[in-house]
Each structure stands twice: as C-alpha cells, then as structure tokens.
Amino acid sequence: MFKQIGIIIVLLIGFQSPAYAYLDLGTGSYMIQVIIAGFVAFLFFAKSFFLKIKIYWNRFFGKKDDGSGKTN
C-alpha cells in the first residue's frame, strides 16, 4: 500500500515529458490499474456495503427503494 502511494506521489511530482510516437502508452495504462487496484476495490466494497445497509434500512422502515442505488 505504501509503495503504491509512493508511486502516485512520484507520478504527480515527477518530470513531465511529452508523449512521443515511439513511447509505449500501454505500459502506463497497465500499471495505473495495478497501482489503483487496492483503492478501487476498497471503494467498491464500501459502496456495496452501504448499499446493503440502505436496502436493509429501507426494508426495516418500510420505505420503497427509490431506484437510485446502483447495483452490480
């Protein structure tokens, strides 16, 4: 986790070179997914958790689902 935060800091303050034709943009797109993997998984679980609580809450208090909750 600390390693990934470190990489993000390097990305943000690092030297910004323009993207030239011979440079491979695919590696960066691959790596960013790996770097943010933990973060997006955490958000996904947190969202799913709160959605379940919301559904349970609405059921418990007899409220109709407003349909705004996104399910997967």
Place this chain on the structure above:
Amino acid sequence: MMEVGKLINPASFRDPNGFIFSHNDVIYRQINTCYKENYDHLLQSGLYEALVVQGLLIEHEEVSLEIALTDEAYQVLKPRAVPFISYPYEWSFSQLKDAALTTLKIQKRAFAHGMTLKDASAYNIQFLDGRPVLIDTLSFETYPQNSPWVAYRQFCQHFLAPLALMACKDNRLGQLLRIYIDGLPLDLADNLLPLTSIIRPYLFIHIHLHAKSQRHFANQKVAGNFKMKPASFLGLMDSLESAINGLKWKLKDSEWIAYYQADTNYSPEGFQHKKDLVSSFLKQCKPKTVWDLGANTGEFSRLAIQEGALTISWDMDLSCVETNYRTCREKGEKQILPLFVDLTNPSSAIGWAHQERKSLIERGPADMVLSLGLMHHLTISNNVPFNLLANFFSKICKHLLIEFVPKSDSQIQRLLRTREDIFLNYTKENFEKEFGSYFRIIDCAPIKDSQRILYHMEKRLWL
C-alpha cells in the same frame, strides 16, 4: 484467393481474428480459426444469448462456410443489418454517454462469464432501434485470470476523456474525435480539463493520474508479473461507471433550441399548414429513409417516422441534437437517429487511406431529404450558390422536399442586416432554374401566412 463480388470492408483490417465483408449487398463477418476458442466460449458460456436478449450485442446467424473469403475461416456470420452507420463525432453528449455505459455493462456481463472485452472502441457501438448496441462480435476474449483490463486505455480515450471535456469544459470539444480517430490522447485531456476536475476522484484517477502514468512508464522497462484480483477488476469497472454517471451536461439555451417556440415567423396556422404539406408529400413519396437536414429538435422528423421512414435527424446545434435524442429516449422512438452535422463542413472520409470512416455522401443517398427553413442559411450565411447546393443535394437523395425562402422574408432580412446584399441571383426563378438542372419539380405549394414555398422534387434520371 478472394472471389469476385465479395468485398472486404476497408475499416476491418486491424483484427487478425476475422473481418467484415459484403457479398450481394449483404454484410457478413468471417471468423478465423485462431478465434475458435473465444467464439465457442462466447456461445457456450451463455454470454452471447444473455447480451442479445438484453439488446446489448447485435444478433447474428451462422451461415454456410462456402461463402467464406479465405481458407482461415472457422465460421461465417450474418449479423443483423445496421441501417445507418454513425460515428462518435456525430453523437450528442448523452449518445456518447449511453454508448459508454453500454460498453461497461457488456464488460461486466462478460467478466461474469469468464470473458472480457479486448477493445472498447466507440466505433464498435452503433444505434439500432434507438439504443446503443455492440456490433463487433469479435471483441470478446477469454479473461486471463487476475489480469488488468486490456481495453482500459481505449475506453478512457474513446469515452471518458471526451465526455469529461464536454461536461467540464465545452460540449463542442467532442468534435476532437474527428481528429483523433483512436480517441482523445489522455495527456491532451489532462491539459485541457479545468483544474477543478482534479477534485473529482474518478476523473483524477482515470484521466489525470492515468496520463501521468503513461508518461512515467512510457520509456521504462517494467519487470515482474503484476496481478489484479477480481475485486479490483470489479472495482475498476464500478469506478469507471461512477465516473461516467457523474458527468452531466446541463442543457444550455442555444440560438436554436427554442426556435419553434419563439423565433419563427410563422403564424400557428401557417406552421400547421407547413406540417400538413410535409406530411402529404411524405405520404405521396413513401420514402424508406429520410434525412432531415437542419432538423432542430426533430419536429418534422417525427412526421417522417409517422410515415414509417427511418429518419436521420441532422442538426449543427449540439443542444438541439441532445434535446432530440433525449426526446427519442423518453418516448422510446426507434425510427429516429439524431446526429450532429455542420453542412458547411460535413463529416468527411477519415482513417487509413480515407476508407475507415465514411463521409456523409458515401452513406447516402436517402430516399428523401427534407430541407426545411435551411436553404437561406447555406446560401446567404455561407455564400453557397444555388447550383452548388442543388449539386450537393442530388448526391445525397432521390427525392427532395425543399422550402424556398424569398429574400423579402423577415429571417433573410435579419441575415442581411449587418452585411452587404451580394446575392443578386437569389430569386425564385433562378432557384427553379438551377435546381431544375438536377431535379424535376413534381409539385410546389405556398405555405399559408408566409411568403415561403415548399417544393417536392425528384432527382433527374441521368444523374
């Protein structure tokens, strides 16, 4: 050896797994043997059926291998025909957004069936019966366990970046897709987006950080076998969906959006008479395809669909196209496709050898073109002479319904208020003479309470 009469689609050359070809004006897709396992998985896993039932993937039937073009063929498919191919730079904000959400929905279904989309090109989505549908059956591959999404970059370039620019900066920036055929470079989106976009966590990750990651790793050798767990993969899909859903385009008032309510010089009776005339000409002609040029929010396009015509509702005002699309979506109208076009610079043939994406003219001709309240904008505002206008119309239609607006009309007087009147040839007689070189005038009728005249013309046979 390719048989005579069978033509490979010039846009279908990138994927070694197969290609599109036409034979006797019917479109087929050849699937090569190297794609056998993926194709079988798509069908046997139930993914194909699930997607087709939900209207997310184009349906097809398998036809005889005898029709195949090469020996590498494993299957030949005959997909359902798409009556009109449109391109992302012709879509409004909500059309591109719906196409993006459809792509993600398909990707999530594919993941649940052990597959993934290997590409996420906006050009693989087409509007069929008013809804976005994936037309590339070869886009699926078996998901290599714990891998990142191979089409993530393409998705961000084709969908997220243009949508973010349209929502956060200016809706006209979607037109950058005309220049960048493989989607917006993320470093460009990173530069163009306002500083405030970094406070949106998903835009910060998928565009700003993504662009910086591309630059950082562009010339670095990356060692190691990096994995992505299923929860992270689902989290990535969910975050992209949230990013897209979070982008809203507030419909702005434009010069044209309230045109019918406030800005026409028709009396209510005159406007109704014009609609009646258009309907009666449509009934006489019974066109199967109509292009309504300068359609505004689609008032007259809806008369065409009442007569059963598939109608492409073109306009150069993005707010009008957006409003028209939202109306189609709300009413469930399947026969109208609202699209953006600037007729002074219409969509041209672009891509490799100018053959990947077709020009406006190449996608015609329509059975009928409606040019209502449009001609004077092209002739007076853009200085297009009658003969060039007639020549252009003759290339895109068989029948033409055109409204002649005389120079004494208040709208033309408005256009001439700040400029010199150099349009000495702009007369009814000259209009009929120049258009007569390309079209036969079948009928004409003056519109009540106005000085305008509606003409029904048919393209001359020798053209």
